[in-house]
Each structure stands twice: as structure tokens, then as C-alpha cells.
Amino acid sequence: MLQDILVTGLVNGGVYALLATGFSLIFGVARIVNIAHTAFYMMAAYCFYGLLVKVGLGVVPAAVLAVAAVTALSVVCYRLVIEPVRQHEAAVLISTIALALIFQEVMLLAFGGSFLGIPSAVEGVVTVAGVSIPYQRLLILVVAAAVLAAVWYLLYRTRLGLAIRATANDLEVANLMGMHVHRVAMATVAISVALAAIAGVAVAPVFVVDPFMWLAPLVTVLAIVVLGGLGSLKGSLIGALVIGYVEALTVFLLPKGAYLKGAVALSIMVVVLLARPEGLFGVAFEEER
Amino acid sequence: MRLLAPFLAVTLAGSALAQDSIKIAVIGPMAFVQGENHWAGAELAQEEINKAGGIAVGGKKAKVELVRVDSNEMQSVPDATNAMERALTRDKADFVIGGFRSEAALAMQEVAMDYKKLFLGCGAADAKLGANVAANYDRYKYWFRVTPLSAPGLGRTLFAVLGDIAGQIRRDMKKETPKVAILAEKVMWTEAIVQAAQANLPKMKMEVVGLWQPSPVATDVTAELAAIDRAGADMVFTVLSGPVGIVVGRQMGERKMKAIAFGINVEAQKDGFWSATAGKGGYVATLDTYAEVEMTPTTVAFVKTFKERFKKNPTYNAGTYDAINLLKNAIETAGSTDADKLVPVIEKMSYVGTGALLEFDKSHDPIWGIGKDTGIAVQWQNGQKVPFWPGQVKGMKPFKFPGGE
16 A cells, blocks of 8 residues: 555656646746636646547647646736736735636636536556556656756746846845736746646646636645745745645545545645644745845 | 506406416525526426316416526525515415425425415425424424425335345445445534434444535545545545535546545436536435336326426426325315315325325425335436436436446
8 A cells, every 4th residue: 555655646747737836936027816816727727628529630749838828828817807907905805806706607608507628638658656647647747847957947047037036035135136026927827827727737638628627636736835835936845745645644544534635735834823823934035136 | 447447447458367376486596596496397397287267166267477586596595485475475375385494494394384275395394394384283294295205204215225235236346335435514404314314324234434525515536536546445425405416526536536426416317417516426426216117107208398398307306296286186076275275185195296196294394215216316328417316217328427327
């Protein structure tokens, strides 16, 4: 059973890391709690489905176009919905909830409530330590690792990354130094949503696409970023692995309570909020900045 | 007065039309396959009845008028009760048919009973709906369940089919005590079936290797399936109505599991299951209601007409067709649309439906029995839903195992 837990936890942790990274990034650098983050992920999954299955494009062009379209949509949403209320955190929260519900209802109208499936980009199964893992899930792990590396490179090795970190560090000083802080925030939103879209495209072939698919991951992502420290990319990665393993442990050790795996994640979130509100890496992140 | 005349004529014509028609509210989640089938079955019945002149009541023929009511019950139970309230007060429906989620059907049942309106269920399986009738007849007598069978009835069919599949495993795989993993979503309607499975399977010489209960909306069951694989299960007994049914089918296929999945998998009853699982849902088997097999003398004709008209197979929610025709028979027998006069007529009725011979017990649930109402079992084979049980019914085909015949 140990090898089952090790492998299953790692694979699921990779999926969660992909989702949590963008959510954490946008808060860390732009202080925006984007509840619509996983709704953008849902939009990307639908876009990918439409282009791949309905239009008949290949996997790569469909994936690239889906990510590009959803990223463009996020910029429009930022300008119209988030930017006007950005100074008021509660208003941002409510606006992004409204955005998510609008996306959900639009997809319900466009595609109906049917559950849709997307063919895997890579077929086949590999057996590791006696545990079968489909190649598509391994691909998600690879994509998650590549995306995390790319985000790190962008933030720490490029001028845009420097501007993003400077703005996150002190918005007013960055403004006085001549940086266009609104443009930097917009770029951050675009990068963050692009990450969600990549997650949507990568994960859609192993999940079921439906208008409500954004809700369950949102809860898990919230638990991960609270555990890891809101805004910390390192925290998101480690938080994702912890939650992935906790869920695997729940299912393997308490099969009758498999439905409780979401509740266990939420319980961890509540405990972390009570005992260490900054999360595992919140302080380190502050120092880092 | 001359100016008022056209207005009065329109008003009177409207009221005359209302008297000449019987208004039936079709309530269901209209943005979903279940609601689509509710509506399609009802529409087919309405067209046939109206084409033949309507329903004979009090020496006159009344046309059937349908009211489409979106319960939105997949997302919100309060929305469903509001929709029922609206159907009965604003739309002034004479009868209500439909419902899907047990939680929503129970709440809608209360509203319909408050207004003493006949509510013919075509979707929810929870036993509590019928138990209400037995416990408080005067209040709940206006409820009848047309389809599916109640949860205990579904359980009886499940165990009958499981017994047959276990027999095939014993015969073909030389395993005297097949191992069964129970995979049931954690919701109200599955509880009685799970308890019955845990109690009955050992008596049927099957070993229960564990119970796994994911959420009905779980998007990933890899951990559960890995644990089931590890337990050496020959069969996965599924009790699933949510999208997790697709995930189970797809991920079992991806993992190339040797265990066979059989049980209730509502998503596997739909035509879209094969594409939703990206073609990985082969060998998944489930209880179902309709196929081109001779369950009753009208089954094949109904399925063919439905497919021709709507370009898809009916799901059990299309039992609204039977609900309306049953109502027609009852109204014509009673000579009235008064619910209090119709209840005793329906209680004594023996109605040959499109999926079953319907007779009701004291809970107003369909009576289970081979030749009466059992439902059928189907298996996905090469992209087709193939009916295999009850074996004695004309048109059934063999059940297959992965890697074998």
C-alpha cells in the first residue's frame, strides 16, 4: 500500500501544484484574490474541447489557442471588472465570484450541463512500483514542473519579473520610480490566468469537463495556498504535494471516508489559519521580497 | 362596449381553451440530459394523444398542454421547490410529472402535496418518497413513482444481475468466491443499496473486499481504483449517479483494470458516455430502462420512435411518456381530473408501459417482479450500449469480460 500512496500522492500533488501556482502568483505580486482563477481554468478546458473535438484542430494548436484566448479574456476582465475596484479587497473578491458565476452560466447555456470528455494527448499506461499511471498524468507532472521553472525564470531572470517583484514589494515606491504599476498588475493577471489555462488544458483530458468543474479545485487550491502561504510559489508547490498525499492517505486508510478527502483538505486549511495564519512559507516569502 | 369586445373575446377564448385542455407541468433540470429526456418523453406522449383527439373527460376531448418547468435541481434544491410552487400557482398546472435528484424530489413532493396535486415521479429512487405515502397516506397519496424502481427495488435487480455475473466468473475464471469492491457515491439514495450489498453479497458467496465512497462530483478516483486493484477485486459494484460515473469508467479503462464494473451508473446510461470517457468506458455495465428489446409489447416501438424523433436513445427519465399515458388512462376511467378520484384508479391500475408493466404497492412504488418491473442491464461494448439482462427477454446479448468473451 505504501507505494500506492507515494505514487498517487505525487501525481495528484502535481495536478494541484499546476492549479495553485497561478492563484498564489497573482496574490503574491498583485494582492488580488482571484476567486475566478479556477473558472478561467474551466473556460480553458471548454475552449480546448471546442477547438479539439468540435473544430477538429490538432492537440498542440488547440491547446495554444485555448491558452491564448483565455489569457486575452483575462486581460479584458481585468480592465473592466477588477481594475476599477482593485483598491478594495472585498470588492475584488465579490467581483471575481460574480465573474466565475457568469462564466459558469455562459458555459451552461452554450454547452448544456452534459459532462464532456477530451481524448488524452498521450495514450498508454506505465507501471511504477506495481502502480499503474496513465501517461497523460505523467505529462501533467512534466507540464507542472516546466511551468514552475518558467515562472521562476520569469520572476527572477527577466526585467518584467523584476518589475513585478518591485511592484509587489512596494507599489508606491515602484510608482515613484517610474514604473507603470497598472500595466505590471495587468501583466501579472495575464501570466496567472495563463497558468490556470495551461492547467485547464493539461488536466481536462483526465477530468470531466462541465460548467461546475471550477468549484471543487477552488476549494482545494484555497487549502493549498493557505497551507503553503498565500503568495509563496514554493509554498504552493509543497502545499500541493502535502494535500495530494493527505488525500491519498485518506482514501487508502479510510476507504469508506473517500468523500471526506475534500473536508480533510479544508480542515488542514482551518488548522493552519488558526495556528500559523501566514502558512508554511509566508514569513520566508515576506523576507524573500 | 364595442371597444371592449375584442378584449373580452380573447379573454373568453383563453378561458375556453383552458377548460378544453389539461395542463401538465414537466419539471426537471432542463439544462441537463435528465431534463431533456423528461421533456422529450412528455412531448412525444402529448403529440400522440392530441393527434388522436385528446383525453376523453366528461364527454369531451381535452387536449394535453405541457408546461416546461426548469427545476435547476442539480444546483439548488430551493430552486426546485420554487419552480414547483410556480408551476402550481402561476402556471396553474393540473398535474406534475418529473423530478430527478431525490433530495429535490422530496422537497418538491412536499409542495405538491400541500396543493393536493398529483405528482408522478420520473427520476428519483429514494425509498423515502414512497415511505411518506405509507406513513401518512392522507397527505402523500397524490405521489406515485412511475420510474425508476425505488431504491430497494433497484437493489433486487442489482443482486439478481450480480448473481448472474458472479456465476459467469465462477464458470469462466474458476473463482468460487468472486471478490467485490463496492464503489458508491456518498449521497442519500445509495445508503440502502450499500447496506443491502454488504449484507447480501456474502450470502451470495461473494467476498466484499471493501467499500469506497467518493463524492458524486469527484473528478479523480485514481486513489480509490489503485486501492481496489490492490484488494484484488473481480468486480466493482458501482452505485453512482453523478459525473464521478464517467471518471470511474474512464480511469478504469485507462488503468486497464481486470475487474468488471457493474451496478448503477447513471452517466453510463446516456449516449454521451462513450465520448465523455474518450472511448475508455468499455465493459462498464449498468442498470438501465430502455433498449430495443421486448420488455413489454410497446418497448421496441417506443425506443425506435424516440430515436427517430430525437436522434438519441431515451434515458429512464423519458418515462414521462408513460406517466402521461397512465394519467390519460386514469382520467378516462375516472371520468374526471379530480386528483382525489384519480388516486384510487391509479392504485388499482395495471398499465403496460414502455419499459415495464406498472402496478403500484401501498407506498405507490412500482411493484418489482420479473415480467413486471425490473429494468434491464446494459454493457458498453465497442462504443455501443448492449443489453444483456434479463437473459430470457428477446433481443438480449451476451455479457463480456475485459480480454475475453
